[in-house]
Amino acid sequence: MSRIRILQVCRIDRHVDEQLDQAYEVLRLWEQGDKPGYIEQHGKAVRGMVTTARDGVDVAWLEGLPDLQVVSSLGVGYDTIDVPALHARNIQFGNTPDVLNDCVADMALALLLASSRKLLPADRFVRDGSWGRRQSFPLAGSVAGKNLGIVGLGKIGQAVARRAEGFGMQIRYHNRSRNDQVAYGYEPTLVGLAEWADFLVLTCPGGAATHHMVSRDILEALGGDGTLVNVSRGSVVDERALLDALSHGKLGAAALDVFEDEPNAPAELFAMDNVVLCPHVGSATVETRRKMGQLVLDNLGHFFKHGRVLTPVDG
Ligand code: 8YV
Numbered sequence: 001m002s003r004i005r006i007l008q009v010c011r012i013d014r015h016v017d018e019q020l021d022q023a024y025e026v027l028r029l030w031e032q033g034d035k036p037g038y039i040e041q042h043g044k045a046v047r048g049m050v051t052t053a054r055d056g057v058d059v060a061w062l063e064g065l066p067d068l069q070v071v072s073s074l075g076v077g078y079d080t081i082d083v084p085a086l087h088a089r090n091i092q093f094g095n096t097p098d099v100l101n102d103c104v105a106d107m108a109l110a111l112l113l114a115s116s117r118k119l120l121p122a123d124r125f126v127r128d129g130s131w132g133r134r135q136s137f138p139l140a141g142s143v144a145g146k147n148l149g150i151v152g153l154g155k156i157g158q159a160v161a162r163r164a165e166g167f168g169m170q171i172r173y174h175n176r177s178r179n180d181q182v183a184y185g186y187e188p189t190l191v192g193l194a195e196w197a198d199f200l201v202l203t204c205p206g207g208a209a210t211h212h213m214v215s216r217d218i219l220e221a222l223g224g225d226g227t228l229v230n231v232s233r234g235s236v237v238d239e240r241a242l243l244d245a246l247s248h249g250k251l252g253a254a255a256l257d258v259f260e261d262e263p264n265a266p267a268e269l270f271a272m273d274n275v276v277l278c279p280h281v282g283s284a285t286v287e288t289r290r291k292m293g294q295l296v297l298d299n300l301g302h303f304f305k306h307g308r309v310l311t312p313v314d315g
Contacts, residue, residue, distance in 0.1 A: 009051035016293040039064035056080025072299040079206035094299035094309030099291035100283040105159030107282040111255035144168035149197030152204025194221035206233025216241035234259040
């Protein structure tokens, strides 16, 4: 019996790539120079697609994939994937929610603490010999008793909140609507949350609905003593306004795992001591990526066996 043909947009990891190769006939899109041409030539019998939140799905490809039934993506976010366009063609879409909640929440707290305790400048201070020369390192800021505002209190936001409670922080959040299941204070406006917060952590989804939601006004409301922590999507923050606010002291600090134009972080940030920069590694632990990869495989396998993915995205 011939194997089901799938299109793999990019490499995932060795384990997932091997499993895909064993179970399916895999077309490797990342190896092709002319992707649309390749899809036009070989796409006819493709029934499944594997991609990631980073690499997404180009809607133009769908024309050349008339038999496509399912897309399985590594990552919880799907701002790079036009899910309604898939559904309009009767293509199911599955992402990898939940398995990365703890890991991304850990990253948010790691960034928050690295920023407040000046961890990176402190590390440099030891390495460059300043400590050895008896220079004094500036005092950092505590987090206990400080106000933490969470933008987007979904499962990752709640995992951040639980951790921050352990650090003795006060917690409020802003969502489109109040979540009656939680006891944290609700701020109906983002600007209200930013004014109240010492630390503003972004855990909301990306996409059109949140594009540049953290604007100049929000950053200035957070203020010269405030810190922005972003583990969601770079698009949520107006990056130009962020650079201006940081360089004019209108925002105290920023700790960023995501950027508007990845993998390009704005070079202006590189010389700033009050920023922490990471290369979008919120879910990037061995354990979490293994679980995400397994869910990518399971979504595909479950679809071809039972006609539906395990973790579908609706809407
Ligand atoms: C990954 C992510 O970096 O889950 C997401 O939405 O952004 C991250 O976990 C991504 O899936 C890798 O493409």
